[in-house]
Amino acid sequence: MSIALEHYLILATVLFSIGLYGALAKRSAIVILMSIELMLNAVNIAMIAFSRYIVPLMLTGQVFAIFIIVVAAAEAAVGLAITMAIYRRRETIDTTEINLMKW
Amino acid sequence: MGVTIAFWILAVAAILGALGVVLLRNVFRAALSLVLCFLAVAGLYVTLSADFLAAVQILVYVGAIAVLIILAIMLTRDVQRGSPGNRLQLPAFIVAALFLAIVAFAIFQTSWQLAELPPPAPTTSDLAFRLLGDGGFILPLEIAPVLLLAAIIGAIVLVREK
Numbered sequence: 001m002s003i004a005l006e007h008y009l010i011l012a013t014v015l016f017s018i019g020l021y022g023a024l025a026k027r028s029a030i031v032i033l034m035s036i037e038l039m040l041n042a043v044n045i046a047m048i049a050f051s052r053y054i055v056p057l058m059l060t061g062q063v064f065a066i067f068i069i070v071v072a073a074a075e076a077a078v079g080l081a082i083t084m085a086i087y088r089r090r091e092t093i094d095t096t097e098i099n100l101m102k103w
Numbered sequence: 104m105g106v107t108i109a110f111w112i113l114a115v116a117a118i119l120g121a122l123g124v125v126l127l128r129n130v131f132r133a134a135l136s137l138v139l140c141f142l143a144v145a146g147l148y149v150t151l152s153a154d155f156l157a158a159v160q161i162l163v164y165v166g167a168i169a170v171l172i173i174l175a176i177m178l179t180r181d182v183q184r185g186s187p188g189n190r191l192q193l194p195a196f197i198v199a200a201l202f203l204a205i206v207a208f209a210i211f212q213t214s215w216q217l218a219e220l221p222p223p224a225p226t227t228s229d230l231a232f233r234l235l236g237d238g239g240f241i242l243p244l245e246i247a248p249v250l251l252l253a254a255i256i257g258a259i260v261l262v263r264e265k
Binding site: 002003005006007008010011013014015017018019020021022024026027028030033035038041044049051053054055056057059060063065066067069070071072073074075077080081082083084087088093094095096 | 118163194217
């Protein structure tokens with residue numbers, strides 16, 4: 001049995017769901033950021049699988065994956081910097097206690 | 104045949120790594136598990152014949168983002184508190200499971216219009232042509248460094264001592 005597009009898409013969906021659960025259910029801001037990285041990776045797998053199986057000569061999915069990686073790197077840098085700044089002020093990165101902007 | 108075996112091994116490694124991120128109580132071990140997941144995803148890119156992106160995945164994710172996350176864990180000294188869940192654990196699980204079910208249903212219901220052509224063997228030159236050539240992505244490619252520069256300056260300003 002050879003590997004088809006569906007295998008990669010299901011794998012990407014499973015990884016995205018795990019990341020979604022982690023992003024919604026965790027209290028530590030760093031674990032939430034790690035879960036978001038998981039979700040971005042899952043989207044990359046889906047993009048490259050589409051590129052490989054549907055338009056193999058255009059490589060559009062791979063170009064999109066490059067931009068997703070750029071945005072993910074920027075997001076990780078700024079997100080972790082915000083986490084460090086909050087930790088420095090409040091001695092915690094527990095997202096249930098960081099409710100300054102909660103209405 | 105070899106690609107099939109590689110896919111299953113890498114898929115299991117990626118899912119185990121992802122589950123480790125969510126389930127391990129120690130945040131540092133969760134970060135190492137995330138590194139395992141990133142490496143498995145890089146291998147999956149190779150099975151999709153995306154060689155350039157596999158190298159980028161290892162350089163950016165395993166090399167840079169993983170180190171950044173581990174550094175943040177060490178600097179926040181929050182490791183001993185573990186990685187507890189909040190009150191929304193059960194609803195979050197239900198939402199994630201529902202999402203998985205709906206998207207899997209949609210994937211199996213769609214009839215994909217597959218192309219039978221093999222992909223180009225080294226993708227690097229074709230990718231460069233797609234990015235920089237005529238009708239390519241030259242404007243997004245120029246905007247991406249501006250975004251990265253803004254992110255670098257923003258990160259420095261945020262963590263600077265007052």
